[in-house]
Amino acid sequence: MSVYRLLAVRYLFQRWDRAVLIISSIALGVATLVSARILNQCFEIAAQGTTTPAGSAELYVTNGEAGVARALADELRAAKVPGVKSVQPLVVERVSLPDLDGRVAVLVGAEVSSQLLTDNNSLKVKVTPVGDIPKWQLLPVLAAVKDGDLTRAGDLWDRIPARLAMVSRSIYEDWNGRCQTALAAGQPAPPFVVRHANRDAVCLPIGVVDFEADSPLAPMGKSFIGMSVGQALGVVRPAPPYAAVGGAAGAGAAESPYPPKVNRIDLFLEPGADPETVLAAAAQVVGRRAEVRTPDAQRRSTQEIVTGIQVGVLMCSLGAMIIGLFLVYNAMSVTVAERRADIGVLRSIGATRTQIVVLFSAASAALGFVGAVLGVPLGMLLAELTVRQFRSELESMFLNPEVRLTHLSWATAAAAVAAGTGTAVFAALVPALQAAGDDPAHVVRRSTGSVKGIWNVLHRSACLSLIVTGAAMILLRFNLPSRVGSVGGLTLVLVGLLLASPILVAVMVRLARPVVRATAPFTLRLAFDNLSRAPGRTGVVIGALGAGVALMFQTAGVGRSNEEPILSWIEQVVQADHFVFNGNMTSANSSNSPMSANVAGDLKGLPGVEDVMSIRYFRPEYNGTVVYLVALDVKTYAGTMRHRAPELASDLEVFPELDDTHPDHSGANKVLVSHNFVERHKVKVGDTILVPGPRGPVPLVIVGAVRDYSWSRGTIFLDRARYAKLFGDNLIDICHVFVKPGATAGAEPALDRYAADKGLFVTDRFSLRKFLSELLNRVYVLAYMQQLLVGVVAALGVVTALLISVLQRKRELGLLLAVGATPGQVLLSVLAEAFLMGAFGTVLGVLIGLPMEWYVLKVMFVDESGFNLDMLIPWKATLGIASASITLATLAGLLPAWRAIQTRIPDAMQYE
Structure with a gap:
């Protein structure tokens, strides 16, 4: 050890600049790996929170964004599926709080009696009562909970006239602070208003919710609003007006086009129940109306959304690490070249080849360890800078606006440090072996010698093997696991070329x-x-x-x-002159911030407006991935774009065929698809595809293909009126407003006033x-x-x-x-x-x-x-x-x- 200290430690201090170069190379490589890991976890959690928020059940009954008929929960309860302990319908929607500066929150509608009020509840939350709770109205609910009749408790809760809400502590403190300020100024306290699809619902906060660290609701810790299922549906999917005035007949009419639906139904199992057996039995009850999935299957469908981003980020980090490996090898070659005389003396006085290898490997390991340790916080900083760059877009893309970086676990940090140290040791092995294999007589004389033939053969063989293997993986990529051939093959070819x-x-x-x-x-x-x-x-x-x-x-x-x-x-x-939407420009092309369909009619009645095209975006699952469905007013689109974008003439000719009133319409659910949808899913004009709907699979007939770059997994175009009937959804996401020629000056003030009154946003074509x-x-x-x-x-x-x-x-x-x-x-x-x-x-x-x-x-x-x-x-x-x-x-x-x-x-x- 004393010899090693003399020859290694002292040398590092003498050649500190060399040591800094090695440490820097390893630190930058580890930093890219750590930042990639953090970012990929962040994207995955955000996507998971969008498709399966508040997920803690053993099985899910789901149709993705299409939702599931609420009545299906009652059927599952009535069927008494063996092994199912509890059936819980769930509503999860993005809402805003207009009186709290438009703050975005996540509304979760659950059977609150069972999932929030009971001890040791599955959501792992604690509710602290606050405010003026209508105790006399809650007494029947509490009595039903005490008797164990949770279904009746939920029904009683839904019938309470006031919309009772349980909110996260952050929201409550913000609202309560404003109430206290208003009361101190002699003004009435502001109500707690929840807005969805530019409709306002006045609610009464009756409890503050605190979450345990491992609660499935913990990611929503600052933006959670909880209600009963029925009351949440009253906020996000209220029954049409004729249902309220038409009595039983009106209610029956409302059931047909717009049946009450929830986002999904959670199935909690009895201890020891076999999930696969229960899944098969539940699937018999559900039939084709929805799909019963395990959490792993649900995660796989979610993972598909973000895998492309994750692969790109990871490839950049691996590139930095691989290049760092070769450069550490080069730096260690400097060390060997400088210390040839020392090596020769050591070998002449009896040092073994193993001791020489250990000498250089230990020095490289020490430098690699220091660089890797420094690379961990640098990687965390890089991840934070990246999220800051895209925070507003990320918050608008996903259901939960709280897109937070995950905490780097000790296990991940240790793995990163081990990878950095291992890279340094591996890079030092070839110079160390070459140094140990040299003739002592040559190295003492400082003669450069020549690379032995065996090293030349090994080098060329390694290069050829990597390139040939990578090329073979690329050619056979369809026979290998997803992305292993395309990404892995490219990586091997690049490493071979670099070598x-x-x-x-x-x-x-x-x-x-x-x-x-x-x-x-x-x-x-x-x-x-x-x-x-x-x-x-x-x-x-x-x-x-x-x-x-x-x-x-x-x-x-x-x-x-x-x-x-x-x-x-x-x-x-x-091509429209103006665009009206809820939220911001990023959320305008998603389904997270919808508006009432009445907005389109109101805009069309404004002075100077020639026409309005409304669009609803929907993300159903098809062929194992999430595709994009664009429901638009096809008649308006074709009519307004024909003279504004003549280069789209060939595409515009087929859009009117989607309209039910078109003479050539056969009554089928006609759709257009993008060219990349045809290529990726191997379909053709005339094929019928099935996408999930709230009542089961919806058949769609492809009548044409058009150019579109909206979504990497493919886009489907459908008439919005037919979409509303098929999917029970009459909301819209954006309105394209076309102004009459010469009427821009009169239309803009009217648009601005309307948007301000409704809490909407308006922008022009250029912006x-x-x-x-x-x-x-x-x-x-x-x-x-x-x-x-x-x-x-x-x-x-x-x-x-x-x-x-x-x-x-x-x-x-x-x-x-x-x-x-x-x-x-x-x-x-x-x-x-x-x-x-x-x-x-x-x-x-x-x-x-x-x-x-x-x-x-x-x-x-x-x-x-x-x-x-x-x-x-x-x-x-x-x-x-x-x-x-x-x-x-x-x-x-x-x-x-x-x-x-x-x-x-x-x-x-x-x-x-």
Whole structure:
């Protein structure tokens, strides 16, 4: 140990800059892994909270966003399915609180008597009574709970005239504070108002809900509002007016088009009951009206929504880690090169090869451990910065507005530290084995020796194996688990190319040698000759630079290939003069913030308005994934767009066929689908597809395909009137307002007044197009942010490679200074080598980036989304990336260049 301390610890202090480079490389690689892990967990939890919020049951009866008829819960209870302890219908909807600055909350309607008022309830919550509770109205409810008749307790609760709510402590304190302020000012206390679909419902908070840490409702801790099922339905899905005035006949009429439906039904099982057996029995009762799922099956359908994002984030982090591995290898090569004499002395006095390997591996492990520990908090910071960048969009996309980063567990942090340390040790093994295998006589004389043949054979075999295996995985990707072939194969090919970079660099140097010798100045020729003498030393770093350039080139190319057709499509389809919606521009194209259908009629009656097209968005499950259903007023769409977007003429011709009143309509549920829906789900015109509805599968007949980029899993277009009948949903999400020619000045004030009165938002065509364009660009900015770390890691590799160059050329540099070369010429020679490394890395990156862009667009995009986009070369971005790469590499050579001109001639001459 004393020898190790002398040779390892003391060396680290003497070469602290080298140690910093290794630590930095590992820290950045670990940081990208940690941030990817945190972000992926954040996306997964947010998506899970949207599709299965408050989930703690053993089985779920669900139709996704379509909902389930509430009467099905009564049928399941009446069937007394063996093993089912409790049947609980659940309503979960996004609402806003207009008197609390429009704060967004999640309304959960449950059979409160059983899930909130009982001790040891399954939701793991505690309710503290507050305010003026109507105790005389609750007495029958409490008596039914005491008798164990929970169904009757729920029915009694629903009949209480006041809408009783239990709210999270954060909401209650905010509302109560405003009440106290108003009372102190001699004003009446404001009511507690819940708004859904621009309808206001006055509620009475009677309890504050606190959640245990492991409660399924804990993610909603600051935005929870709880009600009984019936009262929650009265807020989010009130019965049509004729049901209230028509008595039994009106109620019966209301049942047909708009039956009461809940988001899902939870089944809680008896202890020891077999979930699969209960699932089969419950499915017999449910039939085709819904699907009975286990939590794992429900999670799988949810996971599909965010897997694409997760794979992209993870690939960027793995890229940084892999490049970091090669650069740590390069840094350890510097250490071996500097300490050849020490190794020779140790071997001469009896040190074994194992001891030499342990010496370098232990030093690398220590540096890797420090870097990994530093990378954990850096990764948490990167994740926080990313979420801040997209917080408003994320809060609007998901049901629960509280999109919070997950806490990094000790297990995940330990795994990240182990990965960083292991990477450092693995990267040090090859230099350590080479050092241990050298002849002591050679290393004592400081002769460079040559790479043994066995290492050449192993190197070439490893490169070829990785590339061939990766290519085979890509070709056989449809026979492998999802994304294993496409993503895993690409990763193996890239690692193989990176490992083969010394071979590729040697070929590039050989091709460029005649031109450089004929045209370049002395300092550049000197740098080129040194580069050509040691392609193995510089090849890894040039490969790392090339990998960074390739990733950025591919991202820029894919971005341009996406951006141009999508922006062109947006220019065509976003033709209305104004857009009215609830929430913000991000939530306008989701079903999270709906409006009443009456809004469209009101807008059409405003002065200066020519026509209004209303749209409802719906996300049903089809073919194991979530697709997009756009229900729009097809007659209005075709009529208003015909003269505004003539380039859409071929698509507009088929839209009127979806209207029930069209002469060619056969009475079937006709739909149009997007081109990528056809490609991804392998359907064709004339096929009938089934999507879940509140009463069971809804058959839809495909009558045409149109161009659309709304959703990566495919889009279905349906007439909104027919959608309302099929799915029992008459809400809308956005109104496209078309203004009469020359009437803009009169229409805008009327629109603004109406939106302000209803608590809605209005924007114009230019603002919406600009928002969508900026949102698209910001997605690729996120990718560039992650790849910037790859560039920084690669720049650190340039420093280490040039330090090796200066070390191995110590005698040569001393001779140059001795025969009259100025320090400036020596400095320029080292900087020229850094410049050449940057130039070769850029060329290599572009050569790799071109097929990568093709692969992502023509293979991964087609497999994942069905979009078959034209491949566009990002010429402007390529010039910027090339300039940044070469500049970064040249600047990275400053430190080694400065070290070179500090060389003393006598020391350099006696180095051998």
